[in-house]
Amino acid sequence: MTKEFKVPMSQPAFDTETQEYMFDVIKSGWWSQGKITELFEKNLSEYFPSNVVAVNNGTSAITAALMAHGIKNGDKVVVPDYTFIATSSAAKIIGAEVLVADVNPKTLNVKPESIEQLVKQHDVKAVIVVPMAGLPVDLDPIIELSKRYEFVLIEDAAQAIGSEYKNKKIGSFDHTTTFSFTAAKIITTVEGGCVSTGDKNIYEKLRQIRNFGRAGDGQYIHRLNSVNFRFNDIHAALGIKQLEKINEFIKRRIEIANRYEKNIKNLTFQVVPEYTTTHSHMLFFAFAKDNQMKEKYLNFLRQNGIDARLPYHPIHRQPCNSELADSNCPGADEIFEKALTLPIYNNMTLDECDLVIDYCNQVEEK
Ligand SMILES: Cc1ncc(COP(=O)(O)O)c(C=O)c1O
Numbered sequence: 001m002t003k004e005f006k007v008p009m010s011q012p013a014f015d016t017e018t019q020e021y022m023f024d025v026i027k028s029g030w031w032s033q034g035k036i037t038e039l040f041e042k043n044l045s046e047y048f049p050s051n052v053v054a055v056n057n058g059t060s061a062i063t064a065a066l067m068a069h070g071i072k073n074g075d076k077v078v079v080p081d082y083t084f085i086a087t088s089s090a091a092k093i094i095g096a097e098v099l100v101a102d103v104n105p106k107t108l109n110v111k112p113e114s115i116e117q118l119v120k121q122h123d124v125k126a127v128i129v130v131p132m133a134g135l136p137v138d139l140d141p142i143i144e145l146s147k148r149y150e151f152v153l154i155e156d157a158a159q160a161i162g163s164e165y166k167n168k169k170i171g172s173f174d175h176t177t178t179f180s181f182t183a184a185k186i187i188t189t190v191e192g193g194c195v196s197t198g199d200k201n202i203y204e205k206l207r208q209i210r211n212f213g214r215a216g217d218g219q220y221i222h223r224l225n226s227v228n229f230r231f232n233d234i235h236a237a238l239g240i241k242q243l244e245k246i247n248e249f250i251k252r253r254i255e256i257a258n259r260y261e262k263n264i265k266n267l268t269f270q271v272v273p274e275y276t277t278t279h280s281h282m283l284f285f286a287f288a289k290d291n292q293m294k295e296k297y298l299n300f301l302r303q304n305g306i307d308a309r310l311p312y313h314p315i316h317r318q319p320c321n322s323e324l325a326d327s328n329c330p331g332a333d334e335i336f337e338k339a340l341t342l343p344i345y346n347n348m349t350l351d352e353c354d355l356v357i358d359y360c361n362q363v364e365e366k
Contacts (some may be wrong), residue, residue, distance in 0.1 A: 005355055006305035010184035013347035018241040025237040036233035040240050041194070047243060048171040050118040050196035051203040054231040054239075055210055058158040058193035058207055062090035063100065064229050065195050066126060069152040078118050078151075080110040081314045081332035083130040086180075087146045087156045088315050090205040091128070099124070100316050102329040108132035108272040108285060111331065112141040119149040132185070134280035135270055136165035139173065146175070153177070158193070161186050162250045164277035174198035181235075186249055186280050186346070187242035189235040199290045249346040253281040256344050256353050260284060266270025266364045267297070284344040285311065286360075291337045293364075298340050300363050306356050309341045309366040 017263075025036055037054055045052040055061050071077060073095030079087045081100040088098045099122060101114040103157030110129050112362040118124060127146065129137045137155070157163070157170045158180035164170065171177045176199070181192035197203050205224070208214060242249075257279075261269050267286040272279055288294040301308040314332035316324035342356055 001114070002235055004305070005307040007343045007348075007352045008345070009309055009341070009343050010345045011308040011347070012188050013245075013345070014238075014241070018238060020117070020239055022234060022237045023173075024105075027115075031135060031234050032232050033230045034035045035234050036240070037231050037236040040231075040236035042245070043240060043243055044196070045196055047246075048169050048196050050172050050177075050194050050198060051200065052194050053203065053206040053210055054192065054194045054236065055229040056193070056231055057191050058156075058178060058182065059086040059090050060229040061158075061178035061180065061193035061195045062086065062128065062154070063094060064155050064206055064209045065154050065178050065197075066091060066094055066096065067209050067224075067226065068195075068197075068202045069126060069154070069176065071126050071152065073089075074103060076122050078115055078124055078127040079315060080128075080130050080132075081117065081316055081327065081329035082108055082132065082312065082335050083156070083315060083319060084158070085315070085320070086158070086311055087128055087130055087322060091126075096126075098315075098321070098324065100314075100327045100329055100332075101127075102331045103132075105331045105334040107273060108270055108335060109135060109137045112138065112145060115142065116145055119145065119151060120299060124151050126154055128154045130158075131160035131163055133225050133270060133283040133285055134158065134160045134163050135161050135272060136170060136276050136279070138275055140275075141163050143173075143175070152176075159185070159282040160280055161278040162278060166275050167277050171196040174200055179298050181239060181242075184281050184282075184345070186253070187239065187244070187246055189231075189239040190240060192231060192235050198275050236335055245346075250278065250280050252346055252348065253344055254279070255350075256348050256352070257281045257284055259350065260286070260342060260357060261351050263354075264360045267360060281320050281344055283311075284342045286342055287338040289338070294338055294340055297360065297363050301340075301342075301356070301359050304359050306359050307343055311336070311339050311341050
């Protein structure tokens with residue numbers, strides 16, 4: 001197995017201006033959450049637009065969002081069966097009972113009819129949807145369900161900053177939406193995240209939840225039970241500079257994704273429905289015809305220095321979710337059977353992309 005990959009799964013893009021700006025913040029002596037975090041929040045709130053609270057990571061963002069909406073011990077929360085583990089663990093860590101909705105194996109996103117089946121049968125307090133790999137979820141039918149069945153809709157858009165549904169940015173809708181800024185994301189602050197919401201009361205609550213439930217500045221008055229989800233100014237400086245380049249980053253990702261789709265011969269790809277204005281391509285999923293062939297691609301690519309990855313197991317198959325083991329989610333199972341991810345990142349060159357394409361096209365000749 002090659003240790004040093006010729007083409008990594010992801011790598012961060014940064015420049016001298018970013019380094020200097022971060023160093024200015026370090027030299028200022030104010031490192032913890034302060035004015036630079038406020039500026040990052042202001043810039044994000046103009047970008048979506050929405051009301052934005054920065055937090056220390058994307059998992060905290062989901063946890064804080066659930067807490068702000070009053071989700072508590074014993075409440076039922078629906079999550080898609082195909083997502084990164086944080087979507088379910090954020091709900092479980094506050095004592096909620098997780099139920100899984102199946103996903104469409106072509107888009108990787110949750111099926112509204114699977115949500116409806118669950119909310120008809122159970123007293124569901126919240127539903128979390130996830131735009132997988134950056135592909136927007138079909139929000140209209142789910143917003144309609146949230147009104148009809150009176151559940152809280154939360155969007156875990158950890159992978160989808162910059163994506164647009166029907167000409168509107170993810171994060172600019174009324175429902176509360178969460179983001180992650182880890183190293184492989186569209187924009188990174190190393191670790192970090194944020195919550196956007198159209199609801200001013202939820203926004204005010206989130207600001208307290210982030211800081212031990214503390215009511216205001218200066219006094220140790222804690223109105224809510226909470227912990228520490230705070231951000232910091234050094235990482236906010238990085239975030240400000242990353243956000244300035246987000247359009248450039250997404251443009252390159254779209255270029256890479258289009259090139260893969262046009263030139264890789266024997267794999268299929270995530271289907272992008274009509275309602276999608278922008279798919280930010282945080283991840284790039286490709287599908288082999290069956291599990292055996294998927295393994296063949298993964299082994300060959302990795303042996304040749306291409307950091308292709310085996311993606312997530314379905315939520316109901318995770319050892320930590322043994323109570324969900326009997327769930328029936330054939331869509332999620334099909335994804336795991338056939339999917340691998342290919343490298344994609346903000347500064348990926350076309351030569352790197354072509355190398356991946358070339359190795360992919362050699363697999364079925366073997
Ligand atoms: C869908 C999804 N939700 C939540 C998270 C958690 O974000 P973080 O790692 O910043 O806690 C991730 C991160 O990888 C993610 O992909």
